[in-house]
Amino acid sequence: DVVMTQSPLSLPVTLGQPASISCRSSQSLVHSDGNTYLHWFQQRPGQSPRRLLYKVSNRDSGVPDRFSGSGSGTDFTLKISRVEAEDVGIYYCMQGTHWPLTFGQGTKLDIK
Amino acid sequence: EVQVVESGGGLVQPGGSLRLSCAASGFSFSSTWMTWVRQPPGKGLEWVGNIKEDGSEKFYVDSVKGRFTISRDNAKNSLNLQMNSLRAEDTAVYYCARYARSPELWGRGTLVTVSS
Numbered sequence: 001d002v003v004m005t006q007s008p009l010s011l012p013v014t015l016g017q018p019a020s021i022s023c024r025s026s027q028s029l030v031h032s033d034g035n036t037y038l039h040w041f042q043q044r045p046g047q048s049p050r051r052l053l054y055k056v057s058n059r060d061s062g063v064p065d066r067f068s069g070s071g072s073g074t075d076f077t078l079k080i081s082r083v084e085a086e087d088v089g090i091y092y093c094m095q096g097t098h099w100p101l102t103f104g105q106g107t108k109l110d111i112k
Numbered sequence: 113e114v115q116v117v118e119s120g121g122g123l124v125q126p127g128g129s130l131r132l133s134c135a136a137s138g139f140s141f142s143s144t145w146m147t148w149v150r151q152p153p154g155k156g157l158e159w160v161g162n163i164k165e166d167g168s169e170k171f172y173v174d175s176v177k178g179r180f181t182i183s184r185d186n187a188k189n190s191l192n193l194q195m196n197s198l199r200a201e202d203t204a205v206y207y208c209a210r211y212a213r214s215p216e217l218w219g220r221g222t223l224v225t226v227s228s
Contacts, residue, residue, distance in 0.1 A: 035213075037213050037214065039213075039214040041157070041215075043157075048207060048218040048219065048220055048221055049149075049157060049207070049215070049218055050218065051214060051215065051216050051218075054212075054213070054214055054216070055213070060216070090156075092156065092157055094157075094159075094214060094215075096213045096214045099171050100159060100171070100172075100173045100174070101147075101159040101162075102159065103156060103157045103158065103159065104156075105156050106156045106157070
């Protein structure tokens, strides 16, 4: 199985400051069709998860442009340019390239 | 409204069975892969399984193979998860989601508690 490793697991951030979450996979996430199926999810307290970014860097509808994704192969990053109060929650990366699908452990972002 | 709504959760004894359902609306259900993802209390997300648009292909995480079965009724826009031989470690919120290379439209989830 592909192991997804996120860091840090806890991320206290000052409002208005940037934040960055790393996600590394134990195997390349480049699919035979040429796509890289690495996605990011946000789970706010008490809510269901919500997809933020798909295929590394594509923002879902309604996702603020302060969220961005980058990376390739086995190394990926989610960046928030300026953290707002509504960004508090747990962030997960997930790979959809290999069966079984696997998630990272989650990174808990809160406000300092 | 485009949504999926899970139901059927509850308390069940170890070794027992439970059937979860997911009602889809607002999109072309029969044209979409669907998925189940679970989240144990206070823990992270775990993919459970996927089913192809016409039900002809199904994939499961190893820990539920042989015990859980995903099915769908495209005429009723309904997705199901039959869970047998339940164990304490199956305790979780179970989410249904529309799947397009990743879960993209999530429900609110339904809680399954396996305990005596």
